[in-house]
Amino acid sequence: MGLYAIRVPDIGEGVAEVELVAWHVQPGDTVRADQPLADVMTDKATVEIPSPVDGSVLVCGGAIGQTLAVGAELLRLEVAGAGNLPAQGVRAAPAPAAPPATAPLSAAAPLGPAPVAVSTAPAAPALAPESPAPRLSGAPAQAAPAVRQRARSLGLALEDVAASGPDGRVLHADLDAYMAAQRAVPQQASAPPPATQRLAERHGEHTVPVIGLRRKIAQKMQESKRRIPHFSxxxxxxxxxxxxxxxxxxxxxxxxxxxxxxxxxxxxxxxxxxxxxxxxxxxxxxxxxxxxxxxxxxxxxxxxxxxxxxxxxxxxxxxxxxxxxxxxxxxxxxxxxxxxxxxxxxxxxxxxxxxxxxxxxxxxxxxxxxxxxxxxxxxxxxxxxxxxxxxxxxxxxxxxxxxxxxxxxxxxxxxxxxxxxxxxxxxxxxxxxx
Known part of the structure; x- marks a missing residue:
């Protein structure tokens, strides 16, 4: 087995750095050649970076929203054969519970093979062949880009959908089954509240990081208003x-x-x-x-x-x-x-x-x-x-x-x-x- 480093490609037109806007894989995932690994943004154009080889993901080298220079190491794989890095003789096992794709990775995380993970949890009982295997809590969802895009348009989190595809991948049929199951859940009828009942208060906060295209828009609009005396x-x-x-x-x-x-x-x-x-x-x-x-x-x-x-x-x-x-x-x-x-x-x-x-x-x-x-x-x-x-x-x-x-x-x-x-x-x- 060997190590293979995938670096931020030269996109051309004088681009010296890009912003990492999405991961499609996590440490422990098995990837195939041409499978999308990550999305990066330059100006307002988003570029999908595919894998050039088959392998297993060892380390993802950046956090969502981080700026990376062209040529910087983006991701490291373990591959069959020599790879393109000196072998270190340690094979990393998949992490038992990788963070979701949208969770920022530590920018300070060193690139290199992860230590072997030893699980002490008892083995789960085997499921019937006709039932899709439930995804472990916190494990990233695997799906093709078209399935991910459709799930986003439906407002669904892929982690909530039971996967029936090979290697635990979510398919279009799984989205259909999930939506059908949601529609089949009976709605609980509730009596109208008394006239004097206090309406429910809403609590909670949601922070939205200004990254990717939203960051580019913010920078461009701020610069436009700062430098240009507008009149309407x-x-x-x-x-x-x-x-x-x-x-x-x-x-x-x-x-x-x-x-x-x-x-x-x-x-x-x-x-x-x-x-x-x-x-x-x-x-x-x-x-x-x-x-x-x-x-x-x-x-x-x-x-x-x-x-x-x-x-x-x-x-x-x-x-x-x-x-x-x-x-x-x-x-x-x-x-x-x-x-x-x-x-x-x-x-x-x-x-x-x-x-x-x-x-x-x-x-x-x-x-x-x-x-x-x-x-x-x-x-x-x-x-x-x-x-x-x-x-x-x-x-x-x-x-x-x-x-x-x-x-x-x-x-x-x-x-x-x-x-x-x-x-x-x-x-x-x-x-x-x-």
Missing amino acids: YVEEVDVTELEALRAQLNAHYAGTRGKLTLLPFLVRALVLALPQCPQLNARFDDEAGIVTQYAGVHLGVATQTASGLMVPVLRHAEALDLWACAAGIARVAESARSGKATRGELSGSTITLTSLGPLGGIASTPVINAPEVAIIGVNRIVERPMLRGGSVVARLLMNLSSSFDHRVVDGLHAAQCIQAVRGLLENPALLLVD
Whole structure:
């Protein structure tokens, strides 16, 4: 038997260090080649590190949230053959109760073979072959990444699910069986409390470590607000005709070209307005004192994911028609939500569009995605009365809430650009003219 060290790989693009955001294995686990071992993050891109060989995990060399340099030892395996480290002649046995995958490991834990563990507990009786073996308390759950992702979406802890797969792995069928068993548990009926009964108090605290993507977001937002003097501008837009046109296009083309949401129309209006105000489609290197204005519109699409806010980039949005724009937005948003967005797909934007959809509120003050100098925020559409031609009529109204870097964007230019966008949205036929 030999020892094999797995090190933090060189991810490229000048990355010198990464943050450890998840372990998929623990000491004592048997792993196979290409099995995911850990997730690390660089900027906003999460990278999964697989095992290059078969072996048994001896030591995990880092705690969740710890920053590791490229080339640092991440994990050590015991493997058949010579391995890539000098043999030390000691074979480590699996720990009887390894900590859960989310529990931080001691950063000071030395890398090397763990001492042989001797258990004094009596052997458990064998279970019937048809019953999945219960997991020992505290033992980590084994499951494929797809099963882990599904369990997270269902709000289930894998440690609570009985495993029936080989080597004690949790399968999709085990999740189905667990959910079915939960639904079958009868609910206890309770009598309504007396009118004078005091309602139950809620106690307890839950600490949430700010690590991974959440740490990156916190750092970026803090730096943006610290360095950029923001000013915001809010304008009301009548989108009654726009919504009517959108409904007509969807009724005619949805089956062949896809369904249009409001966002492609907003993107089209923005790319048509930006040539009149090039100061907004720009990036500001404040250390060098240089503003770079761009002819092409590389649109950042603010996207909420399970881990936090990400901004994938729709490149050359000016070259896309409404349907290509809709498909592009869906593609980059799904790439971010699934965790598959690359570093290149999360960098290089020149202006950002952000929307909370139906939760958009009346107005907002979005934070600029530095080093950009402008961000356009979309609020929800509401039906309100308006005076038109002396009569009160119902109209669909929406606010655009945008923020700008006042160091390089004057209020006049910001207002002119938003008014140009408003004019295009209120006369939507112009959006279809090349």
